[in-house]
Amino acid sequence: MVSGKDGAVAVPSYTEVLRTPVFLPVFAASTLSTWGDYIARITVAAVVYTWTGSALATAATFAVSLVPSILGRALLAPLCDRLAPRTTLVGTHLIRAALVVLLVLAVRTTESVSLVLGLVFVLEFVGGPAMTASQMLLTDLFPVRRVYARAFGLTTLATQVNQAIGLALGGVVVGLVGDTTALLLDLATFLVGAVVLAVVTPPKAVVDGADGPLSGLLGDLAEGWRQIRTSSVLTMLLLLSLASALAAAAPEAVALPYASDHTGSSTWGGLLMAAPILGAVAGLLLLGRLPAERQFRLVLRLALVMPLPLLVTIFEPPLPVVWAAWFVSGALQSYMLPLQSAFTLLVPTAMRGRVFGLAGALSVGVTGLCFLAAGWVSEHTSPAASVGICAVLTLGMFVLLAARWPGEQMQDEIDATFGPVETSVTLAATQPDPAGEQPAPPQPEPGGDPVLRRSSGG
Secondary structure (H helix, E strand, C coil), X not given: CEEEEECCEEEECHHHHHHCCCHHHHHHHHHHHHHHHHHHHHHHHHHHHHHHCCHHHHHHHHHHXXXXXXXXXXXXXXXXXXXXXXXXXXXXXXXXXXXXXXXXXXXXXXXXXXXXXXXXHHHHHHCHHHHHHXXXXXXXXXXXXXXXXXXXXXXXXXXXXXXXXHHHHHHHHHHXXXXXXXXXXXXXXXXXXXXXXXXXXXXXXXXXXXXXXXXCHHHXXXXXXXXXXXXXXXHHHHHHXXXXXXXXXXXXXXXXXXXXXXHCCCHHHHHHHHHHHHHHHHHHHHHCCCCHHHHHHCHHHHHHXXXXXXXXXXXXXXXHHHHHHHHHHHHHHHHHHHHHHHHHHHCCHHHHHHHHHHHHHHHHHHHHHHHHHHHHHHHHCCHHHHHHHHHHHHHHXXXXXXXXXXXXXXXXXXXHHHCCCCCHHHHHCCCCCCCCCCCCCCCCECCECCCCXXXXXX
């Protein structure tokens, strides 16, 4: 049942995750949706550039895809506390499919940039709850926490790979079949995803809508924020995640101008942009082999080391050395896997929609600001200096967080979350019986979720 051991702790394998009922079709639907998103973004950018010939208007298409996703996550994610995750995902897929139809009509019959950008804005906005619903569905599919942690690692790894595939496919598809057909492919990914999610039968959601009554959008945001603020563990995890954004964004933000300064070619710019992503994939593969508790014990240590390789950039060594340094920094960013996994499990089930939506919106927003900050510093100094300055600032924030890190309390909550070492019998309990019935998720003890109820305190 397991692929490896660390002492007495079993590490579930990726094979176990993929064999879990319902997961594979859900995973496939998510992959298709990601590819479709990136195909659509590149298609719309290409259309706008053809119409206007303006680099600024083209860049605006990417900005319009970022801002509404922030708003959608923050304002619409609380719907996930009212509706079952599958219902939310099917609904968002169908609504976005209808919007893609309107986008196709706008591209074919008009040359209105404002109309196209408006449709893209709404398309990204209504997709806001999808990420939160996907996270909540994952916790329903994997009630055994160690298997959940492994599944979370697999989906995180797949997200990195699918983003790269989506970008590559987008450029190729638009070039081969044209903008209309490319958008129709995006439409197909949403429809296929909706059908797959409608057909599969996941376990009953741990939280029904009645368990988490909501008072309104502003009240939802306030409730989510209060849940984070009343838990020092959740607060520190979120702050560490946000503090990581500056050093993580800087290399990608200045890769093209850095390569241009040293070679005059965009080829190295693309390679440099890919270095942290490839490093993250390698880091996730290595860290994912450890038990969940061991992964989490490395979070702060890896974070403190992560900015250091970027300091090499200040000395402007040969580009292969810079690429290697950025690759290593990306690999060290793998601590985000156990950080995000722990954050997910430590949020009480009835609050997950609100908390995930707010945290996701903050993460996307801060990352966008960090891209702008790195670019601004680069304009006033140099690309190399920008990466170095961002690395130093990030390291300083990490040191301040380390000084206030509630290590003992945090580890106690992590140990309580994953509980005793699960045997193969426990893992087998998540599999269906021969009659095909889905196992029921573990029922909460009085007073809250059996492994999460401690997270509501500070």
